[in-house]
Amino acid sequence: MKVFRNSKVIITLMIAALLVAFGTSSVFAGKAANKQKNIILATTTSTQDSGLLDVLIPVFEKKTGYFIKTIAVGSGQAMKMGEKGEADVMLVHSPDAEKKFVEEGYGVNRQLIMHNDFIIVGPSADPAKIKGVKSSAEAMKMIAKTENLFLSRGDNSGTHAKEKKLWNKAEITPVGQKWYQETGLGMGQTLNVAAEKKGYTLADRGTYLALKKNLGLNILVEGDAALLNVYHVIEVNSAKWPKANAEGAKAFANFMVSKKTQEIIKKFGVDKYGSPLFFPDAGKKVEDLGK
């Protein structure tokens, strides 16, 4: 190690490293210094894992000059962040929890953005024989009855909330059952686990399509009205959290419902998967969806 022989070399290297480090950290600081320009977007993993945000956010940032910090967590955690004022705007898909969130005064201006649907996926062998079953609750019941492995997100995400609603409808308490496992992971990883363990799971179509190539899981149940997956944007109530960037949140919400954005959402994924991953719904009513 001749390199370290000379202490001068080391000192020079250290100083060089220092300069680089401080040089670059001042760049970070510069970016972070424009506080009003930062928006914290708390969102569900599906919007990030499907790649939609990677397309939308640069457009928004370029247009408005805002800098979006996307924190991709489950819908439940996203709203928890909003509750504590740690996020400015949320893009989530857990309607019941969202309503409560707005009712309790944490969020304002809940607007419908888009939807796709949930699907029940499972191994091609389909040991519970649910393929083609019309009612999702019925299919869940069959999985429970045959005690086939079901992987749950278990993370209070929108998907998890939807899944719990379906179990409710099927009048089954799966928690604690041997065939029911909670991953605590995002959608993509839960799909991977389901594929690996040859189990069933509930997934949003967007993430499923994005991951399909490596999974070996098939869509078994789809098209049920109960499987509708609706995304809303909610701004954090700035009356409650004055530190929140209300203007930025509003700008992002407006951007999401704008015609141009809705057009991008409509086309997103068509080239790659042959069909869109999300259906733009700005201005529509939830009750009209899926009809």
Next chain:
Amino acid sequence: MNQETLMKIENINLSRGGVTVLDIPELHVQRGRILALIGPNGAGKSTLLFMLAGLLKPEQGKIYFHGMPIESRAHLIQLRRNVSVVFQEPLLLNGNVFENVALGLKFRKINKAEIKDRVQNALAYFGISHLEKRSVRALSGGEAKRVSLARAFAIKPQIIMLDEAFNSLDPPLRETIIDDLKNTLNETKITAVLALHDREETLRLAQDVSVMNSGKIVQSGTTAQIFNQPDSEFVASFVGTETILEGTVRNCTAGNMIVDVNGREIEAIGDCSIGQKVFCCLRPENITISSKAQEKISARNVLEAKVSKIIRQGFFNKLILDCGFPLIAYITITSCEDLGITHGSIVHASFKATSVHVINREK
């Protein structure tokens, strides 16, 4: 003798874990002289040395340097800057020999040209000029020791202190390094304090000796005083019961030399230059006592002596003889009776030239 006290300590006390490790009412370090602190392991020699070097604070008592008490941190730094310590291990730092010897000078922010000059000077004293650019990792034990000595001398200290500096060296190497140190001390006239536990090293190097035991100084004096007139059993057993005679070489031909000791001549063997100061060491069991001078005897030294003391020691008697200098001899109780030796008897003490152990001192 016209002596000047360079350092003095007064009523020093230090304890560790409730045990007193140093308790010294007084100690003087004389300018230009070489003081040896000797004693068994754990006697407190190193501790005292570190205290003198300003590396260890006494709990009680005062250290004076040039008559000024060391009271503040600034004084302490001042003291440290005038003292140089050589430890048992060479304690060299990564780098080459030059960098190591220059270290103390760099701390003093001396300009480069002078550092170079002084380092080369110091290296020359210890015969290691050729090692200047060598990495310390590539040095032998003896070379490393020389580098650490050169480093200590390069800063031109007022006092140099050596803590058992020769312990880890093999005997032949030890001899040459001690010679180099002796010559350097002679030439530079630097005051030295040496913690030693080897009596021969003490005889070769020291002018003054303080014998230590359990944190106390039990006897102080010149080297000859300590070795010849131990005032306690402890000192006597530590320095040995040999007679140590201080003398000067008068003549030396073909390995036969005449040493002048207090005006009396002693014949010994060895190769010394005339004028060389030496110690002649005589073991008491090698002294033969006769009531009359023998006509023909192989022993080259026959001295008339007066018995000044007879001490019974088990199966033999220890005689302390006065023959112009003190001389110790062991004889059995029976021969003592046969010869009728009593206090004040005049006897003849004889010993062979080959039984005189000569130790060179300074020139």
Next chain:
Amino acid sequence: MELIVQGIIKAFELIISFDPEVLGITWLSLKISGTATLISLFIGVSIGTAVALNNFFGKRFVISLINTGMGLPPVVVGLFVTIFIWRNGPFGFLEILYTPIAIIIAQAIIATPIVMGISLASIQNLSPNLRLQILSLGANRLQMVWVLIKEARLPLLAAVMAGFGGVISEVGASIMVGGNIKGYSRVLTTATVMETGKGNFDIAIALGIILLLLSFIINYLLTQIQQRQHPR
């Protein structure tokens, strides 16, 4: 098997073609972890040296604390940093949650005890008389500390590398406080987690290979240093 082979082939394509995204993530990781390590170097070495050189009441306790800190779980650090710097936390006014600075802080907290512990040990490993020797050569305190640090520079370098190796491969804290924001706070580990989740195994493998390569380089240098420390 096919997936792995394809993944590795694609990964090398991405690396060799200098894919801007992969390159950007790598560079950002190096900058963030490098800065964090540098901060930990200053704090860790100075405190480590101070603890090693001074005797005080409770020194053993402090050393145990530091040694415990060497194994600080990154997610715990992430959690506490998050709580401290989120908008309503005590340092919320800084608005640094979900920024590279937050990652630097968290990583510096993770790396500092590592650097501190190793510096402490390496300074303590020096001969105790070396300090006295340096002082007796006329060094003031600062000069002495500097010489000691220089003397222990190889183990200290090892400390820095251990710290760097620890933080560059750390994911828990980075994802919590950095938020894995694309092109801004997305580092090798968080990107690997996310790309795996997205099923982009090729990119995940490419990132994984880069991370492995960095770890290898670090460990290679570490081994070199340690071998040099014990030549016989």
